[in-house]
Amino acid sequence: METVAVEYGLILAGTLFALGLISVLVRRNIIFMLISVEIMLNAAGLAFIVAGARWGQADGQVMFIFIITMAAAEVSVGLALILQIYHQLKTLDSDAADKMKG
Amino acid sequence: MQATFYIASAVAVLATIMVITRYNMIHALLYLVISFLAVAIVFFILGAPFVAALEVIVYAGAIVVLIIFAIMMLNLKEEAVEQERIWFSGNTWIGPGVLSVILLGELIYILVSSASPEVSSRVIDARDVGLSLYGPYIIGVELCGLLLMSGIVGAYHLGRQKKKVVHRFLEQTDEWKQ
Numbered sequence: 001m002e003t004v005a006v007e008y009g010l011i012l013a014g015t016l017f018a019l020g021l022i023s024v025l026v027r028r029n030i031i032f033m034l035i036s037v038e039i040m041l042n043a044a045g046l047a048f049i050v051a052g053a054r055w056g057q058a059d060g061q062v063m064f065i066f067i068i069t070m071a072a073a074e075v076s077v078g079l080a081l082i083l084q085i086y087h088q089l090k091t092l093d094s095d096a097a098d099k100m101k102g
Numbered sequence: 103m104q105a106t107f108y109i110a111s112a113v114a115v116l117a118t119i120m121v122i123t124r125y126n127m128i129h130a131l132l133y134l135v136i137s138f139l140a141v142a143i144v145f146f147i148l149g150a151p152f153v154a155a156l157e158v159i160v161y162a163g164a165i166v167v168l169i170i171f172a173i174m175m176l177n178l179k180e181e182a183v184e185q186e187r188i189w190f191s192g193n194t195w196i197g198p199g200v201l202s203v204i205l206l207g208e209l210i211y212i213l214v215s216s217a218s219p220e221v222s223s224r225v226i227d228a229r230d231v232g233l234s235l236y237g238p239y240i241i242g243v244e245l246c247g248l249l250l251m252s253g254i255v256g257a258y259h260l261g262r263q264k265k266k267v268v269h270r271f272l273e274q275t276d277e278w279k280q
Contacts, residue, residue, distance in 0.1 A: 003103065003104075003221045003222070004107045004148075004220075004221055005218045005219075005220060005221070006220070006221055007213045007218050008108075008111070009144070009221070010213050011210055011213055012114065016114065016115065016141075018203065018206040019115070019119060019122055020118070020122075021198075022122065022198055022203075023122035025198035025202070026190070026194060026198055026199070027122075027189075027190070029127075029186055029189065031169070031172075031173065032122075032127070032130065032186075034169070035121065035130060035169065038161075038165060039118060039122075039137070042138065042141060042157075042161060046141060046144065046145075049148055049150050049153060050148060050221070052150070053148040053149050053221045054219060054221050054222065055222070056222040056224045056226070058230040058231045058234040058235075059234060060150075061150055061152065061153045061226060061231045062231060062235050062242070064153050065153070065156065065231070065235065065246075066242055068160050068161070069246045069249065070246075071161075071165065072160060072164065072253070073250055073253030074253075076253050076254075076256075076257040077253055077256045079169065079172040080258075080260035081260055083172060083175065083176070083261055084261070086176055
């Protein structure tokens with residue numbers, strides 16, 4: 001069975017990471033920024049899986065499980081913060097939340 | 103096997119480009135599901151079937167559905183799409199986009215110019231992952247449990263609505279009733 005070279009998997013991971021990075025820099029909507037962070041975390045996990053497949057060890061998949069756990073916790077807390085921001089400021093603009101008035 | 107890898111990679115990149123250029127959030131999330139499914143196919147080709155299933159269940163299932171429910175709770179109208187179109191138009195994306203593409207080009211150049219070993223064709227199934235997870239990485243599992251616990255407590259504390267008092271006389275009448 002022919003297999004793929006490592007660099008193509010890493011190039012795919014890098015491309016997805018760059019797309020998520022562009023989106024998180026460009027967007028002003030705070031939910032789109034959260035989605036972009038999810039894309040970047042997924043790309044980092046893909047790089048771990050490619051590295052684990054190159055050495056034939058299970059360590060890469062263990063790291064991906066840790067990343068997926070962290071992404072789930074991050075998105076739940078982030079969505080709770082977004083709901084609070086939207087109830088207080090009545091907008092999803094991330095620039096509107098720069099005044100820390102308690 | 104190589105052709106499936108390249109097709110799944112192309113689908114993943116195209117779906118991600120569609121995610122970051124949509125104005126409507128629900129459309130972006132549906133393209134995000136496509137992207138996650140394509141990445142799951144890439145995981146399967148790379149010999150990681152357990153993680154491919156986990157990607158479909160947790161990312162494409164749980165996390166996207168959680169974001170969709172949060173968007174439904176926000177109850178956004180048509181003006182949100184127009185506002186997003188106004189924010190996204192203009193030349194604000196040129197600077198970050200060009201600089202990120204330059205960095206990506208450098209990364210691709212470094213990866214291509216170095217030696218290219220093949221991926222080993224050994225399939226690492228759930229048994230190997232479980233043995234490694236509960237053997238040398240047991241402290242990481244415990245820390246993940248702690249992280250999820252703090253995530254639950256934090257989401258409950260932040261998402262709790264404060265009790266609204268319409269008027270102080272109304273509050274007093276409530277106290278008199280008690």
